[in-house]
Each structure stands twice: as structure tokens, then as C-alpha cells.
Amino acid sequence: xxxxxRDGAETGRPTEEAxxxxxxxxxxxxxxxxxxxxxxxxxxxxxxxxxxETGELRRPRSASVRMLAEALDLDDAELAVLTRAxxxxxxxxxxxxxxxxxxxxxxxxxxxxxQELTLVGExxxxxxxxVTAIDGMAGVGKTALAVHAAHQVAARFPDGDxxxxxxxHTQGVSAAEPAETLARLLEVLGVPGEAIPxxxxxxxxxxxxxxxxxxxxxxxxxxxxxxxxxxxxPGAGSSLVLITSRRRLVGLDDVRTISMDVLPVxxxxxxxxxxxxxxxxxxxxxxxxxxxxxxxxxxxxxxxLAAARLKAHPTWxxxxxxxxxxxxxxxxxxxxxxxxxxxxxxxxxxxELTDAERRAYRLLALHPGTDFGSDAAAALLAADVAxxxxxLDRLLEVHLLQEPNPGRCRFHDLIRAHGAERAQxxxxxxxxxxxxxxxxxxxxxxxxxxxxxxYPYEAGTRPPxxxxxxxxxxxxxxxxxLDTELANLLALAQHAAEHDFPRHxxxxxxxxxxxxxxxxxxxxxxxxxxxxxxxxxxxxxRTGEMEALLELGExxxxxxxYEAAIEDATNALKxxxxxxxxxGELRALHGLGMSAxxxxxxxxxVEHYTRALEIARSIGHRNGELDALIGFGxxxxxxxxxxxxxxxxxRALGIARAIGHRISELRALNGLGRIHLGRGDLRSAxxxxxxxxxxxxxxGHRLGELSALTALGFLHRSQGRHEQARDCYREVLEIARExxxxxxxxxxxxxxGRLQQDVKRPDQALDSHRxxxxxxVDLGQQGDQARAHxxxxxxxxxxxxxxxxxxxxxxxxxxxADLGTDRTEERGVDAGSIRARLAALVxxxxxxxx
Numbered sequence: 001x002x003x004x005x006r007d008g009a010e011t012g013r014p015t016e017e018a019x020x021x022x023x024x025x026x027x028x029x030x031x032x033x034x035x036x037x038x039x040x041x042x043x044x045x046x047x048x049x050x051x052x053e054t055g056e057l058r059r060p061r062s063a064s065v066r067m068l069a070e071a072l073d074l075d076d077a078e079l080a081v082l083t084r085a086x087x088x089x090x091x092x093x094x095x096x097x098x099x100x101x102x103x104x105x106x107x108x109x110x111x112x113x114x115q116e117l118t119l120v121g122e123x124x125x126x127x128x129x130x131v132t133a134i135d136g137m138a139g140v141g142k143t144a145l146a147v148h149a150a151h152q153v154a155a156r157f158p159d160g161d162x163x164x165x166x167x168x169h170t171q172g173v174s175a176a177e178p179a180e181t182l183a184r185l186l187e188v189l190g191v192p193g194e195a196i197p198x199x200x201x202x203x204x205x206x207x208x209x210x211x212x213x214x215x216x217x218x219x220x221x222x223x224x225x226x227x228x229x230x231x232x233x234p235g236a237g238s239s240l241v242l243i244t245s246r247r248r249l250v251g252l253d254d255v256r257t258i259s260m261d262v263l264p265v266x267x268x269x270x271x272x273x274x275x276x277x278x279x280x281x282x283x284x285x286x287x288x289x290x291x292x293x294x295x296x297x298x299x300x301x302x303x304x305l306a307a308a309r310l311k312a313h314p315t316w317x318x319x320x321x322x323x324x325x326x327x328x329x330x331x332x333x334x335x336x337x338x339x340x341x342x343x344x345x346x347x348x349x350x351x352e353l354t355d356a357e358r359r360a361y362r363l364l365a366l367h368p369g370t371d372f373g374s375d376a377a378a379a380l381l382a383a384d385v386a387x388x389x390x391x392l393d394r395l396l397e398v399h400l401l402q403e404p405n406p407g408r409c410r411f412h413d414l415i416r417a418h419g420a421e422r423a424q425x426x427x428x429x430x431x432x433x434x435x436x437x438x439x440x441x442x443x444x445x446x447x448x449x450x451x452x453x454x455y456p457y458e459a460g461t462r463p464p465x466x467x468x469x470x471x472x473x474x475x476x477x478x479x480x481x482l483d484t485e486l487a488n489l490l491a492l493a494q495h496a497a498e499h500d501f502p503r504h505x506x507x508x509x510x511x512x513x514x515x516x517x518x519x520x521x522x523x524x525x526x527x528x529x530x531x532x533x534x535x536x537x538x539x540x541x542r543t544g545e546m547e548a549l550l551e552l553g554e555x556x557x558x559x560x561x562y563e564a565a566i567e568d569a570t571n572a573l574k575x576x577x578x579x580x581x582x583x584g585e586l587r588a589l590h591g592l593g594m595s596a597x598x599x600x601x602x603x604x605x606v607e608h609y610t611r612a613l614e615i616a617r618s619i620g621h622r623n624g625e626l627d628a629l630i631g632f633g634x635x636x637x638x639x640x641x642x643x644x645x646x647x648x649x650x651r652a653l654g655i656a657r658a659i660g661h662r663i664s665e666l667r668a669l670n671g672l673g674r675i676h677l678g679r680g681d682l683r684s685a686x687x688x689x690x691x692x693x694x695x696x697x698x699x700g701h702r703l704g705e706l707s708a709l710t711a712l713g714f715l716h717r718s719q720g721r722h723e724q725a726r727d728c729y730r731e732v733l734e735i736a737r738e739x740x741x742x743x744x745x746x747x748x749x750x751x752x753g754r755l756q757q758d759v760k761r762p763d764q765a766l767d768s769h770r771x772x773x774x775x776x777v778d779l780g781q782q783g784d785q786a787r788a789h790x791x792x793x794x795x796x797x798x799x800x801x802x803x804x805x806x807x808x809x810x811x812x813x814x815x816x817a818d819l820g821t822d823r824t825e826e827r828g829v830d831a832g833s834i835r836a837r838l839a840a841l842v843x844x845x846x847x848x849x850x
Contacts, residue, residue: 003137025053025768035053045066047727050058066257068082093518101161101324104405109271110148112263116260117145120152126297128237129233129237129238130256130524132243133238133254134244139412142260144661151240151498153240157239160217161214165222167222167224168228171416172416173369173370176318178204180523182231183196184487189211207231207234210235211377212235214239215240216240217240220242223245224247226531231682263293263300264491269293270291276308276309281310291717297335301412302685305349307347312352326641345499357391359427362419362422362426364409365415365423368491372408372409372410372488377391379439436495436501440504444466445465447482447512450478452514453478454580460621461587486512492504493505501842502541502544505535529548532548536742546572546588547572549568550588550591559596562780570592573592593606593632600824600825602825603639603820606636616628625655626655630648630652633671634649635826639821648677650672652667662699665709666696670711673708677715689708703744706735706744706747717754732748746775746776749768749772750787762795765798769792769795771782773788787812790834796808813834
């Protein structure tokens with residue numbers, strides 16, 4: 001082995017220059033394990049370990065790396081080294097993108113705060129995760145300090161920087177939920193949507209895992225309290241987190257706290273002079289400058305605003321500015337000092353704007369999202385983009401807007417609140433509502449366009465966009481737009497729901513359904529669809545109510561919440577039939593079929609799919625026909641009726657290829673491959689399944705990949721190719737763990753249990769089937785519970801524990817009876833086969849069996 005790896009094995013700290021194979025071999029030898037023993041302990045195939053050590057396999061899955069680290073008992077530092085080596089680059093695991101660089105632009109004319117900057121700089125020097133919380137009153141410059149300090153230390157963090165506004169104290173904007181923030185952070189870190197877990201604790205655990213081998217700079221701005229930020233903190237690794245909040249976050253452990261006060265007079269004078277321009281204050285008595293700073297409450301935000309006013313008026317003197325500030329402070333005397341100072345500076349800035357600039361300031365403050373581009377601003381203002389850009393530039397010049405990233409504008413929280421107050425006081429309600437309608441129309445139209453580009457074959461299932469022209473982007477541009485605007489779209493939907501814009505919340509719900517489902521944002525999707533449902537019911541919109549129920553049902557079905565999904569689809573079906581809405585009836589029947597099939601109720605699923613198929617053909621609904629055929633075919637396959645299944649799936653395959661629906665094509669191929677397997681036509685099965693696997697990998701469809709690999713594992717088992725079968729099942733387990741899909745974790749563990757029985761290892765099979773049963777029970781999937789009980793019975797029978805075998809076969813039969821069926825989708829797990837095994841079992845006294 002290379003000397004670096006050998007030295008590291010002896011010290012427990014392999015050098016980072018060692019390659020993956022050398023590292024793995026060194027740590028395996030340190031643990032006194034053979035390749036076979038390491039593979040067994042890690043739940044991997046020995047061939048995989050051999051390929052890793054020889055360098056033949058250079059990019060293992062991140063789940064494999066974690067399992068190897070656990071088997072080798074590596075500490076956090078060693079895990080970080082192993083993960084970097086496995087990624088093929090110095091930084092980042094399998095899920096990776098270019099290092100994110102999300103810091104807003106550095107603050108212009110930043111002065112002072114030397115002690116605070118030193119403390120942050122010291123925190124960024126360590127090799128362990130560090131958290132620094134910056135607290136202070138509104139307008140004191142917390143964000144400015146955090147951003148400026150972050151730019152100073154950013155070079156020490158090669159894996160990038162993240163910036164999240166948590167809206168803890170933003171007027172008119174709900175504080176960010178940890179689950180939503182974690183989903184956004186994981187997406188930025190490269191985790192695909194379908195791999196983001198639904199539970200907030202699971203998301204936090206994955207986030208910590210992703211950061212464990214990274215050195216990143218993370219700024220969490222405007223935190224409400226400890227509960228909001230606690231799930232967003234790293235565990236291991238050497239990242240630095242900067243948190244800003246108006247509250248002192250005393251409830252966080254191991255956090256360095258920096259409490260900010262107003263600026264010292266000297267620094268306040270320096271900030272004012274640099275912002276206004278040294279030439280504008282040349283010759284002004286220092287006491288006059290100090291008085292301006294004091295009138296601004298020594299708050300950086302107010303000082304910048306006042307200086308911007310002076311800079312904008314070449315004929316004004318500092319004394320003239322002082323008089324103006326005095327006038328506004330008298331008017332605002334009921335406010336406390338800090339608020340009064342900022343409000344005085346804001347009022348002065350506002351009154352110096354032109355009429356068009358004041359109107360822009362008022363209306364832009366109504367935007368409920370985090371930031372916005374010129375196109376959204378133009379919609380609010382009912383203006384063209386060129387004229388809007390000029391207004392935005394003017395507001396940026398006088399410090400009433402910020403530009404954290406090129407082309408994106410945002411308000412400071414206090415300035416947004418001031419702008420909204422001015423809008424409330426000066427804009428008639430009808431004008432405010434008209435502006436919001438234009439903004440909602442703009443985002444709804446743009447979202448429709450993006451979704452039509454990315455999912456053209458589903459365009460007919462989405463509502464038409466509001467009238468208006470718009471450029472049609474390419475797929476990359478559409479994806480980037482959704483990445484940038486999704487948080488705004490969800491905020492706008494919330495605003496629409498809370499301010500009586502029912503048409504828009506329903507449109508956004510239906511339009512974003514596929515996007516949120518594809519990204520694994522089930523919690524956000526459910527919230528959005530629930531708002532659409534409430535809006536529809538409040539306006540007695542039966543069609544809208546039906547559509548919201550259909551979308552809720554789909555989300556709850558893919559979340560394995562079948563009872564709720566069935567209730568939603570059933571209610572939608574009733575409405576569709578009452579309205580004579582055949583497309584809605586079709587979708588509801590498909591949802592009921594999905595839920596029934598997922599619970600092993602295949603005869604019931606066939607009934608739903610049969611009626612759905614009839615409707616789809618009668619109204620010429622090609623997508624509906626395609627979905628119904630695939631569901632129908634798979635249900636008949638599970639019921640042991642291959643002829644009907646083949647006919648349906650072949651028809652589906654033809655439609656999918658005709659309309660270019662590649663995901664449905666691979667679903668049909670997977671179903672056909674399984675039927676060929678059941679018939680013993682292994683050549684046709686291999687052809688279908690390998691084509692399905694290629695399609696799944698080509699489209700990034702992880703669930704299709706899991707289905708194909710599971711079926712290929714069964715194919716290898718049936719031909720006695722035990723090592724290849726083990727590779728397939730373990731790859732399924734690795735992917736399923738990565739994407740957080742417990743259904744496919746069940747299939748992998750159950751398949752491994754069957755394989756262990758094939759090779760005469762019933763004790764290992766027993767453990768696998770126990771784990772599989774636990775998963776099936778947690779998921780509430782009775783058909784899979786019957787399969788796991790059969791696996792346990794077979795293992796107990798092989799071990800001579802006939803009483804336990806009888807118990808589990810009896811449980812399997814009871815479950816099948818409860819389901820009203822005599823079979824599961826697994827060949828050989830049916831009532832007849834189970835009874836035959838029970839009859840053949842030689843019964844022994846319980847005590848002898850023990």
C-alpha cells in the first residue's frame with residue numbers, strides 16, 4: 001500500500017492525498033477484517049469492496065460510504081477524508097453541485113465594528129463547527145456586520161457559502177419554517193428533490209450529514225428564536241455559522257454571542273462622511289456632523305439614509321439637513337428613540353422622491369416575497385421593464401432598496417414596513433388590490449410557462465394561465481426560474497389565501513403541484529393545496545374544490561398516508577360526478593387505484609382503473625389513458641393475470657412512445673419485465689428491465705431505477721446468480737436510503753432475506769425479514785406485511801422452529817383474508833402456497849422447537 005495510507009492507518013489519520021482504495025484497505029486492515037467480513041458487516045457485496053480497493057469502482061454511492069464508515073468505526077474526521085476520496089474531488093459527496101456562493105454583495109462604506117469583526121474572524125479559524133450569534137436592535141447593522149465579516153473570511157471556506165433570510169421579524173412575511181428552510185438548503189447542496197425526507201428531523205439529519213465533510217460559511221439572517229435555527233446548525237465538520245437576530249439567543253449551546261450597540265460617535269461620523277462623500281462634508285464643523293449622527297440615533301441604517309439625502313442635494317448644507325431631520329423627529333415624537341431616528345430619516349428620504357419614485361416605493365413594499373426582479377416590479381407598477389429599471393436604480397441610489405445579487409432587489413425590514421405604511425396611507429385600496437392582482441397574474445403566468453416547458457405532456461391537466469404575453473424559455477431557463485422564484489411563489493400563494501384572491505391560490509396550487517411533488521416538497525405542497533381547498537370552499541367553487549382534493553390525495557398517497565388519500569379522492573370523485581366533470585372523475589379514480597394497489601387491494605384497484613380507462617378513452621384523454629393502462633396492467637400482474645396485464649402494458653408502451661412520455665415508458669417496461677419474469681421468459685424480462693433501467697438512469701428517475709433493479713435482483717436469484725442478485729438488492733437499499741424511500745428499503749431488505757434463504761443462511765434471513773416486517777408495519781402496507789410474515793415463516797422452518805413458522809404463516813393468511821384476496825404481488829406468496837407449506841410442515845412440541 002502507499003506509504004501515506006500505511007502511515008495513516010497506524011496513526012488513525014490517513015493522509016488526504018491517499019486514494020479511496022488505499023484508504024479503505026488501510027482501515028480494513030487496521031480493523032483486522034477480510035474483504036468478505038467488511039462487506040458482511042457493512043451490508044454490501046464483497047465484490048463491491050474488492051472493486052473499491054482495486055480502484056475499479058471509483059464513485060461509490062454516498063450511502064455505501066456511510067455504511068463502510070460505520071462498519072469500520074471511523075470517527076468524524078476519518079469519515080470526512082473517506083467521503084472526499086469517494087467523491088473524486090477534494091470537496092463533496094455524490095450529491096454535489098458547484099460550490100454555492102450565496103453571500104449578498106458586500107456593504108459599501110462599511111466602517112468601524114473592529115472588535116466585532118475580530119471576534120468573527122477568530123471564529124472562522126477553527127477546525128470544528130463554530131456558531132456566532134449577532135444580536136441587537138432593529139437598524140443597528142446586524143446584517144451589514146454579518147455580510148461584511150463573511151466576505152472577509154469567505155476564502156477560508158472552500159466548499160462555498162450559504163445565505164438564508166429567515167424573516168423572523170419581517171412585517172407582512174411569515175417567519176421561515178425550519179422544514180422549508182432545510183429543503184431549500186439541501187437543494188442548494190445538490191440533494192435531488194425526491195431524496196429530501198419529509199420529516200423535519202430527517203431533513204436536519206441529512207443536512208448535518210451533507211455538512212460533515214464540508215467547510216462552509218453559513219449566514220442565517222433575521223432569526224426569530226432558537227427553535228427556528230436549531231435544526232439548521234451543523235454537527236461535525238468545520239463550518240462557520242453566523243446568525244443575526246433582534247433577540248439574544250441564550251438557548252443555543254456552545255454559541256459565541258456578539259451583542260451590537262449603536263455606533264460610537266466617531267464611527268457614526270465616518271460612516272456619514274463616506275456615504276455622503278468626503279467632498280460634501282469638507283469644512284463642516286465636527287460638532288455639526290456629530291449632531292447629525294445623534295439625530296439619526298447613531299444607527300447605521302438611519303445614517304446611510306440621511307447621508308444619501310445630502311448627497312442627492314448638491315445645494316444642501318449639513319445644517320440644512322439637520323433642520324429637515326429636526327422637523328421630522330418632532331412629527332414622530334411618539335416613537336421611541338431608535339424607531340424615531342430611522343422613521344425621520346426614512347420620511348426625509350421619501351419626501352425627496354419624485355411622484356413616480358414614491359409610488360414605486362409604496363407598491364414595491366407590497367411584494368410578499370423575499371426579493372424580486374425587474375419583471376415582477378414592472379408588473380406591480382403596471383410599467384415596462386426599462387422604465388421600471390430606472391426607478392429601481394433610483395431607489396438603490398438613495399439606499400431605500402438593496403441589491404444583494406445582480407438583478408435582484410430587496411428591502412431592509414424596517415424600510416419595507418415604512419413603505420407598506422405609506423402604501424396603506426396613500427394608495428387607495430382599489431389601487432393596492434389592482435397592483436397585487438397584476439403581480440399575482442405575472443407570477444401565475446410565468447409559473448405556467450415554466451411548467452409547460454418542463455412537463456409538456458401534462459399541460460392539459462393544469463389550468464390556463466392569466467391572459468398576457470410572455471417569452472417561452474428553454475428547459476434550463478425554466479428550471480433556473482423555478483429555483484429562484486419558488487419561495488416567492490409559495491409566499492404569494494399564502495398572501496393570496498389570506499387576502500381574498502381565491503382564483504390565484506387555486507391556480508398556483510394546480511400549477512405547482514408537479515414541481516413540488518417532483519422536488520419532494522410534500523409538506524409545502526400539502527399546505528398549498530389545503531389553502532386552495534379552503535379558498536374553493538369559501539367561494540363555493542366546486543370545481544376548484546375537486547381539483548384541490550385531487551392534488552391533496554396524490555401528495556398524501558405518495559407520503560404513504562393512504563386513509564387520508566382515499567378520503568380526498570373519494571370526496572373529489574363525488575364532486576366530479578355531481579358536476580359531470582369526466583376528467584376530474586378520471587383523476588379521482590386513478591388516485592383511488594393507486595391507494596388501493598399500494599395497500600395490496602388489487603381487485604379493488606382494477607375496478608377503479610377499469611372505469612378510469614373507459615372515461616379516458618371516451619373523452620380522448622391520452623395521459624389519463626396511459627396512467628390507467630399502467631395501473632390496470634400492474635394490478636392484474638399482481639393478481640396473477642398476466643395476459644390482461646401484458647395487453648394493457650403493451651398499449652401503454654405504445655402511447656408513451658407516441659407522446660414522448662419517457663417516465664411512463666419506463667414504468668410500462670418495468671411492468672412487462674416483471675410479467676416475463678413470472679412466465680419464465682428470462683430473455684424478454686432481461687430486455688425490458690435493462691431498457692427500463694437505462695431510461696430511468698437517463699431521466700434521473702430514481703423510483704424507476706429502484707423498480708428495475710429490484711426485478712433484476714429477482715431475475716438473478718431465479719437463475720442462481722446469487723452474487724449478481726446481492727449486488728442488485730444492495731444497490732436498491734443504497735439508493736432507497738439516499739432518497740429516503742422506505743417502500744423500496746422494504747423491497748431490498750426483503751429480497752436480501754429471500755436470497756439468504758436461497759444460500760442456506762436462515763439465521764441471517766430471519767434478521768432481514770424482521771427488519772422488513774417492521775418497515776411494512778410502519779408504512780401500514782398489509783400486503784407487504786404478509787410477504788414479510790411468509791419470509792419469517794420460511795426462515796423459522798429452515799431452523800426447525802416449526803411453531804414459529806406456523807404462527808407467521810397463520811398471520812400471513814389472516815392478513816390476506818382481511819384484504820379480501822388470496823395473493824400478494826410476490827410469486828409464491830398466496831393463500832394456496834402458504835397452506836401447502838403449512839400442510840407439509842412437520843409439527844413438533846413447542847418446547848422441542850425452542
